[in-house]
Amino acid sequence: LLDLKSGAQMIFDGYNANPDSMKALLDNVKVLTLKGRKIGVFAEMLEMGSLAGALHEELGDLVGQAGFDKVYFFGPSAAFFERGLKKAGFSKGVNISQEFNEEMATEFAKDLHSGDMAMVKGSRGMRLERFVLPCEPKNFTSVYT
Numbered sequence: 361l362l363d364l365k366s367g368a369q370m371i372f373d374g375y376n377a378n379p380d381s382m383k384a385l386l387d388n389v390k391v392l393t394l395k396g397r398k399i400g401v402f403a404e405m406l407e408m409g410s411l412a413g414a415l416h417e418e419l420g421d422l423v424g425q426a427g428f429d430k431v432y433f434f435g436p437s438a439a440f441f442e443r444g445l446k447k448a449g450f451s452k453g454v455n456i457s458q459e460f461n462e463e464m465a466t467e468f469a470k471d472l473h474s475g476d477m478a479m480v481k482g483s484r485g486m487r488l489e490r491f492v493l494p495c496e497p498k499n500f501t502s503v504y505t
Contacts, residue, residue: 420444
């Protein structure tokens with residue numbers, strides 16, 4: 361759990377991502393009561409093999425039902441994730457890309473305000489600390505930067 365300069369907080373898990381760990385995070389997101397918004401940043405679950413498309417579509421569907429106010433996703437399975445969000449009827453803010461870009465991370469950091477909670481999760485190979493550092497965390501040290 362990271363405290364950010366903006367007054368928002370962030371749950372950061374950029375080490376491992378698989379369908380079970382993603383579902384566990386989303387189950388917890390559903391029961392959070394906050395003063396602010398819930399914003400999710402998700403990245404590719406790597407090493408899913410031939411099931412990658414279907415698993416990312418399922419993830420998008422679950423994310424779309426979890427009560428987020430805004431969702432970011434990047435990775436090769438972006439189209440599948442987006443299809444899942446649409447299946448869930450998610451119509452709030454969405455920023456999806458097949459690859460990481462600085463503008464997405466900058467937009468994310470600028471959009472966080474006091475009382476908001478951000479959840480950042482994906483496989484280690486996606487280097488999600490690139491979303492953490494622009495948020496100016498007060499209590500984060502990355503050995504990967």
